[in-house]
Amino acid sequence: xxxxKGSAGLPGTLVFRLGTLGATMSDRxxxxxxxxxxxxxxxxxxxxxxxGSFASQQDLAGQLGVAPSLVVSLADxxxxxGAVRRVRDPRDRRRQALTLTDRGHELLAACTAEARALxxxxxxxxxxxxxxxxxxxxxxLAARAGLPTD
Amino acid sequence: xxxxKGSAGLPGTLVFRLGTLGATMSDRxxxxxxxxxxxxxxxxxxxxxxxGSFASQQDLAGQLGVAPSLVVSLADxxxxxGAVRRVRDPRDRRRQALTLTDRGHELLAACTAEARALxxxxxxxxxxxxxxxxxxxxxxLAARAGLPTD
DNA sequence: TATTGTTATACTCTATAACTATA
DNA sequence: TATAGTTATAGAGTATAACAATA
Numbered sequence: 001x002x003x004x005k006g007s008a009g010l011p012g013t014l015v016f017r018l019g020t021l022g023a024t025m026s027d028r029x030x031x032x033x034x035x036x037x038x039x040x041x042x043x044x045x046x047x048x049x050x051x052g053s054f055a056s057q058q059d060l061a062g063q064l065g066v067a068p069s070l071v072v073s074l075a076d077x078x079x080x081x082g083a084v085r086r087v088r089d090p091r092d093r094r095r096q097a098l099t100l101t102d103r104g105h106e107l108l109a110a111c112t113a114e115a116r117a118l119x120x121x122x123x124x125x126x127x128x129x130x131x132x133x134x135x136x137x138x139x140x141l142a143a144r145a146g147l148p149t150d
Numbered sequence: 151x152x153x154x155k156g157s158a159g160l161p162g163t164l165v166f167r168l169g170t171l172g173a174t175m176s177d178r179x180x181x182x183x184x185x186x187x188x189x190x191x192x193x194x195x196x197x198x199x200x201x202g203s204f205a206s207q208q209d210l211a212g213q214l215g216v217a218p219s220l221v222v223s224l225a226d227x228x229x230x231x232g233a234v235r236r237v238r239d240p241r242d243r244r245r246q247a248l249t250l251t252d253r254g255h256e257l258l259a260a261c262t263a264e265a266r267a268l269x270x271x272x273x274x275x276x277x278x279x280x281x282x283x284x285x286x287x288x289x290x291l292a293a294r295a296g297l298p299t300d
Numbered sequence: 301t302a303t304t305g306t307t308a309t310a311c312t313c314t315a316t317a318a319c320t321a322t323a
Numbered sequence: 324t325a326t327a328g329t330t331a332t333a334g335a336g337t338a339t340a341a342c343a344a345t346a
Contacts, residue, residue, distance in 0.1 A: 010197050010258070011300055013265040014272060015175050017288040019190065020297050022172015025165045040169065041313090047160050058327065067315050072329060094322045094327040108160070115163040122164060122291055130287065137284045138167040141272055147170050150161055191336090208304065217338050222306060244304040244345050 025118065032114045036107055037081060041066075045074050046083065046108045049100045051148075056095045083107050175268065182264045186257055187231060191216070195224050196233065196258045199250045201298075206245045233257050 010016050030040055038046075044064055054060045057075065061068040075098055078084040083104035089095040100108070123131050143149045160166050180190055188196075194214055204210045207225065211218040225248055228234040233254035239245040250258070273281050293299045 008300070009200070010193070010262040010265055011201075011298055012285070012289075013262070014269045014284070014288065015179050015265040016197075017292055018168065018172045019176040019179065020172070021288065021292055021295060022168045022170070022176070024295050024297060026169040026172070029165050029169065043160065047166075050159065051161075056327065068328075069316085069330080070314060073314095092323070092327085096328070112160040112163070115160055115165040119164045122294060125294060126287075126290070133283060134164070134287045134291075135162070137276075137280065137287070138164065138171065139162075140276070141284075142167055142171055144272060144275060145171060145174050147174060148161060150158070189336095206304070218305075219307080219339085220337060223337090242304085242346070246305070 025122070028118060029115060032118070033111050036110060037077075038107065038111065041070075042074055042078060043108070043111045045071070045078065045098075046100065046104060046111070049084065049098055049104070050108050053097070053099075055089075055097060057098060060098065078104070081107070175272070178268060179265060182268070183261050186260060187227075188257065188261065191220075192224055192228060193258070193261045195221070195228065195248075196250065196254060196261070199234065199248055199254070200258050203247075205239075205247065207248060210248065228254070231257070 026040055033039070033043060041064075045060070048054070048060060048063055054063065057071045058068050061071045064071070075084060075086065079086065081103070082101060084098050085101055086096045086098060089097060123134070126134070139149055176190055183189070183193060191214075195210070198204070198210060198213055204213065207221045208218050211221045214221070225234060225236065229236065231253070232251060234248050235251055236246045236248060239247060273284070276284070289299055
């Protein structure tokens with residue numbers, strides 16, 4: 001009796017599919033937010049700021065999983081765009097808290113709209129229940145992988 | 151009547167979930183294949199070779215969506231590992247066809263096993279029917295995004 | 301002259317390490 | 324002396340452009 005060896009090879013694995021799909025979608029997203037002079041990492045920073053408040057840039061670096069020096073350059077750029085402000089903590093003048101400006105909220109909303117548009121294109125061939133199931137499943141995987149679920 | 155504005159913000163979009171999950175999974179996969187001295191791009195090349203026959207390295211570059219010069223360095227490394235061979239086309243001596251060696255097949259199988267192990271860890275909390283549905287849905291998205299479906 | 305593979309070069313992204321100011 | 328933020332430097336990864344062999 002033969003084994004069905006490799007019936008679904010590497011391209012059939014979740015790891016491969018998530019990796020390739022994720023990279024492709026990120027690239028397309030990057031193209032669309034280019035006109036706002038933003039890159040995905042900037043949007044990640046805006047998103048983090050939109051969700052919670054961080055005592056310091058280092059907290060933020062930890063949350064995003066990037067080096068503190070990267071937060072500096074991301075924040076520099078966002079400050080140039082008027083999307084964030086740095087405010088010194090009066091009780092410990094070494095610390096700076098980043099806050100979203102109105103412009104920052106606008107940009108975040110614009111990027112969210114782009115993401116939703118991409119979502120719609122990608123799932124146009126699916127029924128509503130399938131779309132829902134996909135959302136649920138990916139949310140569950142994200143939680144399992146230790147990523148922010150929402 | 152208030153709109154439920156931003157009830158599911160950017161982190162709830164497929165683009166965001168696929169992007170972050172894909173990056174995380176790729177990183178973990180990269181860690182695991184490091185001991186074979188391979189990186190994801192090498193595995194991508196091996197996979198392409200394992201699936202079809204390509205006339206030239208440039209065809210391959212097109213298929214993988216990378217620059218021809220990158221195929222050269224990937225192939226160099228794989229040749230060092232004994233995973234691929236370059237054979238000149240006798241009818242057009244400019245062309246070289248890359249072929250998988252036995253060692254190449256072994257390495258591809260080992261990487262596939264790593265990917266399956268990661269899959270299992272990631273979906274350990276799901277039932278079989280949910281796992282199946284996820285596979286189907288992602289395959290469908292991949293096809294829609296113009297990626298190799300299998 | 302056009303094309304394949306290769307090599308040389310440059311650019312982007314990000315991390316590590318050195319530095320400044322506050323504590 | 325230790326810590327937050329910044330700046331300087333270095334490395335990985337990949338693309339573009341110049342080049343050599345073959346057509």
